[in-house]
Amino acid sequence: MRLSRYFLPVLKENPSEAQIVSHRLMLRAGMIKQQSAGIYAWLPLGFKVLRKLENIVHEEQVRAGHIPMLMPTLQSADLWRESGRYDGYGEEMLRMQDRHGRDMLYSPTAEEMFTDVFRAHVNSYKDLPLTLYQIQWKFRDEIRPRFGVMRGREFYMKDGYNFDLSKEDALHAYNRHLVSYLRTYERMGLQAIPMRADSGPIGGDYTHEFLVLAETGESEVFYDSEITDLTFGDRAIDYDSVEQCQAVLEEFTSRYARTDETHDEALFNEVPEERRRTARGIEVGQIFYFGTQYTDAMNAAVQGPDGKPVQIHMGSHGIGVSRLLGAIIEASHDENGIIWPEGVTPFHVGIVNLKQGDEEADAACEALYDSFTAAGLEPLYDDRKERAGGKFATMDLIGLPWRITVGPRGLKNGVVELTSRRTGESEELPPEQAVEKIIQIYAKHRVTGL
Template sequence: MRLTRAFLPTLKETPAEAQIVSHRLMLRAGLIRQTSAGIYAWLPAGWRVLQRVTQIVREEQDRAGAQEVLMPTIQSAELWQRSGRYEDYGKEMLRLKDRHDRDMLFGPTNEEMITDIFRGYATSYRDLPRNLYHIQWKFRDEVRPRFGVMRGREFLMKDAYSFDMTMEGAQHSYRQMMLAYLRTFQRMGLKAVPMRADTGPIGGNLSHEFIILAETGESTVFYDSEFESRDWADTSLGYDDVPALQGFFDQVTSMYAATEEMHDATAWQSVPEARRREGKGIEVGHIFYFGQKYSATMGLSVAGPDGTTVVPEMGSYGIGVSRLVAALIEANHDEAGIKWPDAVAPWKLAILNLKPGDAGCDALCEKLYAAFPDQAVYDDRAERAGVKFNDADLMGFPWQAIIGPRGAANGRVELKRRMTGEREELSFEDALARLSA
C-alpha cells in the first residue's frame, strides 16, 4: 500500500470525545470513524486488524473442534418469548417490527436461535456432542456508550454454543473452550487470566471471564503470577484428552484470580507473597455452562442410547472481537502511538522514503516494497521526515525500514523495531533477511 494512494486519515489532534487511550489512538491512527453514538465505521487499517484478530479466533475455535455457522443479525421475538428472556433482557435490546407488524429484534446474543436451529436437526444421542460458533455483529443499546469500540452499541462477537448428552460432557466442552481461549489470546501477544465470574443474564452456574492485563484497564484484578509464565500453546495437551484436560482445568482454577468485586482477602493470603500480583484488566471473553436452561425451555430433546428422552446440556462462549482491537492497543502503546504485536498488525512493515525523488532512495524503497507487496506500507509522500516518523509510530507498524540518501548510496537500510524502539543499520540483503524471518 502506497501512502500517496491510501485512505489512512490520521489526525494530529485528539478528538475531545475520546476518553481512553485506545479510543484516542484508534481515531488518530485512522482505524475507525464514529457514525453515531456507540457505532463506528471501520476504515482500511482498522478493518485489516479486525480481520487478523477474527482469523486467529476462527483458527483456534476450529482446532478445538467447533464448527462455524452464520446466523442472522435480526431475530424473531417469538424465540425469546419462548425462553422467557424477551421482557427480562431490558432496554438494551433493540426491538422493532417488520412490515407485517411482527415483533423482531436486533440480536444481542444467540442462545435462543442456535438452540432452535439445533432442535430441528438433532434427534439422537449420535448427534451429540456438537459445538457451533459464528462471528457476527451484535447490538446492545447501551444507555451510555463510551470508550470507543470498548463499550459501543454495535460490536463484532464470536459466540459458540455446545450441546452435550451429560453434565460431564458439557463440562469437558467448557474446559476445551477455556484452553482454546487462552491459546487465542496468547497468539495475539496478550496475557489473559480466566477469573470466576457471575453468569449475569445468560444464566447458569459456572462462568469465567477472561481479563487482559493492561495498565489502563477498567477494573482492578488480583492474580497469581503463575498465569504470566504459562505456555498455553503447548500442543502436547490435546482437546480430546479428557484426563489431561481435567488436570489442566484443575490447575488453572486452583490458581488465584479475581476481580475487585470477587476478591477474597482470606484466600489471597494463601498465595505466596512473591507471586501476588495486583493490576488493571479488561474483559475480552466470557464462557458459561448453564445446563438445560435453554434446551428445556426451547423444547430440545434427543433419544438416548436406551431410548429414553434426554434434554441436552449446553454452554455458551463469547469473545468480543472488535473489543479485542481496543484491548490490544490498551496493552501495547506508548506516548507516540500504537505498538501492534506482529500477529495482528494491519501491515508488518512501514517503508519510509526520507527523500522521494532521489534516485537512490526511490530505487531501494521500490526494491524493498516489491519484496513485501501485501505486508508493507510505503510512505512515498512528499512530507518532512518528522511527519513520516510520527505517523509510522502512531500507526504502530511492527517494523520501520528507514531509507535516506546517505544510506541508499551505500545500499544500507535502517530498521526500527516499534515494540522495543531498537534501531540497526544493515545492508539491504541483511535487512531483507531480517524482515523475511
C-alpha cells in the same frame, strides 16, 4: 499498500471526546470514526486489524473442532419469549417492529437461535458432541456507551455454543474452550487471565472471564502473581483429550484470580502476601456452562441409544472481537502511538523513503516492496513527498512493529535501516538481509483465516 493510494486519515490533535488511550489512538490513527453514540465506522486500518483478529479466532476455533456458521443479526421476539428472556432482558435489548408489526430484536447474544437450529436438525445422540459458533455483529443498547470500541453498542463478537449428552461432556467442552481461548489471546500478543466470574443474565454455575490487565480496565481484579508467569506457548494439545484439556484448566485456574463480582477476601488472604495483587482488567472473553436451562425451556432433546429422550447440556462462550482492538492497544502503546504485536499488525512492515523522487531510493523501496509482497507479507510503503519527520511520526502512531528506512546516504553504503517499534533500536544492514530478517520474524505469525 502504497500510502499515496491508501485512505489513512491520521489526526494530529488529540480528539477531545476520547477519555482513554486506546480510543484516542484509534481515532488519531484513522482506524475508526464514530457514526452515532457507541456505533463506529471501521476505517481501512481499523478494519484490517478487525479482520485479522476475526481470522485468528476462526483458526483457533476450527483447530479446536468447533464448526463455524452464521446467524442473522435480527431475530424474531418469539424465540426469546419461549426461553423466557424477552421481557426480562431490559432496555439493553434493541427492539423493533417490521412493516407487518411483528416484534423483532437485534441479537445481543444467540443462545435461543443456536438452540433452535439444534432442535430443528439434531435428533440422535450419535450426532453429539457438537459445538457451533459464529462471529457476527451484535447490539446492546448501553445507556452510556464510551471508551470507543471497548464499550460500544454495535460490536463484533464470536459466540460459540456446545451441545453435549452429559454434564461431564459439557465440562470437557468448557475446558476445550478455555484452552482454545488461551491460544487465541497469546497469538494476539495478549496475556488474558481466566478469572472466576459472575454468570449474569446468561445463567449457570461455571463461568470464567478472561481479563487483560490494564489501568483503564472496567473491573477490579485480585490475583496470585504466580499466574502472570504462565504461558501456553507452543505446546501441542489434543482437543479430544479430556485429560489434556482438564490439565490446562487446572494449571491456569487453580491459583486465586477473581473479579470484584466474585472476590472472596478470606480466600484471597490465603495467598502469601507477597504474591497478592490488585489491579484493573479488561474483559475480552467469557465461557459458561449452564446445563439444560435453554434446551429444557425450548424442548431440545435427542434420542439416546435406548430410544428415550436425553436432555442436552449446553454452554456458551464469547470473545469480544471488536473490543479486543481496544484491549490490545491499552496493553501495548507508548507516548508516540500504538505498538502492534506481530500477530495482529495491520501491515507487517513500514517502508519509509527519505527522499521520494530520488531514483535510487525509489528503486530500492520498490524492490523491498516487491520482495515482501512475493513472500506473502504486506508492507506499507510511505511513498508520499513528505518530510522524514512526518513520515516517522505517522509510522510510530499507527504502530507497525518494524520499519525500514531507505535513504540515498545509506544506499551509498549498500544498507538500509531496520527499526523496532517496540524497542526503538535500529540496525543498518543490506536490504536483502532486512527482508530475510522480517520474513523470519513473521514465519510464526501467519494468519490464513477462513
